[in-house]
Amino acid sequence: MIDIKKEIEQDRRAFIKKVLGGTIAGSLLLVIPANSVEIAEQIPGMRAEDSVFTKKQFAFVVDITACIGCGSCCVADKAEYNVPDGNYRTWVERYIIDDNDDVYVDSPNGGLDGYTKPREGLPHPTRDTFFVPKLCNMCKKPSCVQVCPVGATYQTKDGFVLIDKTRCVGCSYCIQACPYSVRFINPKTRTAEKCTWCYHRVRKGLLPACVEVCPVHARKFGDLSDKNSEVWKILHEPHVISVLKPAMGNEPALHYVGLRREVV
Known part of the structure; x- marks a missing residue:
């Protein structure tokens, strides 16, 4: 049986290639439980x-x-x-709905900076934002x-x-x-x-x-x-x-x- 921990410590990339290639996949079922609680x-x-x-x-x-x-x-x-x-x-995502019922979704910088300014450049006036x-x-x-x-x-x-x-x-x-x-x-x-x-x-x-x-x-x-x-x-x-x-x-x-x- 392959020592998984040893494989990981020796070379992570090589280990991943073996997993993807299927040479270790069969052994995983024997050493790692399906639900590792x-x-x-x-x-x-x-x-x-x-x-x-x-x-x-x-x-x-x-x-x-x-x-x-x-x-x-x-x-x-x-x-x-x-x-x-x-x-x-x-x-945080911002959803904008315009008068044409088109939906625009954005999240500049993940919302870290907040949404203090309205989105510009939309073709129609904004009807709703949430x-x-x-x-x-x-x-x-x-x-x-x-x-x-x-x-x-x-x-x-x-x-x-x-x-x-x-x-x-x-x-x-x-x-x-x-x-x-x-x-x-x-x-x-x-x-x-x-x-x-x-x-x-x-x-x-x-x-x-x-x-x-x-x-x-x-x-x-x-x-x-x-x-x-x-x-x-x-x-x-x-x-x-x-x-x-x-x-x-x-x-x-x-x-x-x-x-x-x-x-x-």
Whole structure:
């Protein structure tokens, strides 16, 4: 049997070529479980198997009707994780609908600078504008976990989809599999990266950084197993609530209030 860890340490590129070529693929099934929930989160003092967390069911809610496109969430995320320029763990898209019912979508600099100026050069007057924050959907059935050949992308017992950077070989399979385009290869570490809903903060009883700084409370986070939580109440109120691309079958834990048909 091939020693996967030794192969990775010796030459990442050679390892990837072997995976893609099929010489290691058969062995992976023998050494790496399909759902690597036992891999410890790479945060000192944190244990993914803590029973108090396995009983929780976390959810994220974004209220499109409240978002003002200020970019505070993006700034907080970049500061929290030192996200490389040109890459985004979370970003804000601007949707513009003109009098001709044409839809334009943009996200200059990921929304980091906010949207203080109207978009110029459109052929028709603007009829409506709204903002849509994007981040990891933390799927209950994550396709990224299924395709990872080395078990680097895994799902914790409390439902978080995370990346073990000590295993990741940067093959980009997870990036191609994600229907929400929330992953990227970090140019410095050469490993996959994405939003984690600030797992290290949540494990300490804190809110995700983006939720903490939102000035209009457009982002909500909490435990759905707690009927007194704000997210439980929101998801059980008569709002127009939906998830992105439900037909994909990933069952996202990210919900949108006021989601509109124009959103892609």
